[in-house]
Amino acid sequence: MMNNSGLAGKTALVTGGSRGIGRAVSLALAAEGVAVAINYVANDEAAEETRTAVAAQGIDCHTYKADVSDAGQVNRMIEAIEADLGPVDLLVTNAGYGALEEHGKLSFETWRWMMSVNADGTFLPVAALASGMAERGYGRIVCVASIAALRARPALISYSAAKAAVISFARSCSEVFAPNVRINCVAPGLIDTDLGSEVGPDASAKMIAATPLKRIGQPEEIADAVVFLLSDRSSYISGQTLAVSGGRVTVP
Template identity: 50%
Template sequence: MTGGSRGIGRSISLALASRGIKVAVNFVSDQSAAEEVVSEIRSKGGDGGIFRADVADESDVTEMVSRIESELGPIDLLITNAGIGAPTTHDDFDMPTFRKIMRVNVEGTIIPVMAVKDGMLSRGRGSIVCISSIAGLRSRPRMIAYSTSKAAVIGFVRNMAGALGPAVRVNGIAPGLIKTDMTESMDPKVLADMEEEAFVKRLGVPEDISGAALFLLSDDAGFISGQTFVVDGGRVTLP
């Protein structure tokens, strides 16, 4: 579980553990948050561990995968969630910011998938879920770099599903705005407007995403691959 210590990642980590799955919680900087997640997992009878790695660094990820498989066993499920964002318009667009966002959001998705795929293929089973965003499905002129990175993740999901099937299924989730510590600083009026735009008249919570992730990883979704599920309360409707 990359980016597994906070927000959506934390919720998915706990949900996986509740199903008896050993959870490898990846983090890059906030070790205490990762430790808290694993402590909660273990307090509820689950099993897991924390694993530091920069998911956009191939050697870091290779070493992390080796450690996970040594400590917890083969990796049959992967969720990529690590990501960053920053406002970028055409007026203030700069390549260093663009490269930083693409490195974490795109390379940080691709590298973990490439690191586990061969093991999954050799065992004849595996399921991968890549978290993107509805920003990858719509025009976001104030978040050009972030939106572009998430569109790339959605395209990667489609391509890898075709490449790794039938043994390995690859799907994605495009969340709308989800209530986390990152939304606490947002303008209350903006949040209220977003609630009103949603068909369900509320913002999302991390559990909305973890529920979708559990489904896509499970055998109940055995006939689903190459798809990105939009989980946004109806703010984005696609043909």
């Protein structure tokens, strides 16, 4: 149901928008009356399923296959989006990936991979869109980070560093592109997605036990936080990181 979010009639780009958190964000934005451009990199079937679900709400929705860590592909994607839907008002940089690392063994290959997917994949869409938003006098950006960026993660050193880079980048950009463009981050904890399941049942059980709310999060709960930060309900919030983690960020 549409409300006082101020989002109706806007156009959004959601990177990594076909599955998991991205799919939930795409559907939540559609419920607010937002036209949605869904970016994905590989899974055509998932992208079409999400597009169909968004379109079923009577919302204009298109899918765009592109690697957001590749500048050329990002620029071509945005050109296509603007031709189909007009200028992008809202950006959610959700595309990302995590990889566990063997304790005490650092891999430069993994480091470069995590930085490319997570940090470059955030930088390039923001860099391509933020200036235009500022010139038009309106823009809202939410970057999906992780609580891994907010606390020690011995098995996720490269991933946590990449997500910390996302947070620092967004914080600095929030000042550069102010006052008419607001930029914030959400930092999810363990979420019930394909990526979340890759930690394995034993690690997942330990993480849930260490979470004050004693459960795994749902993609829709992250989507609610994203929509809040995009909406007029957060009109005096910029440069911040909202942890949506069942309280886990507050404990060792």
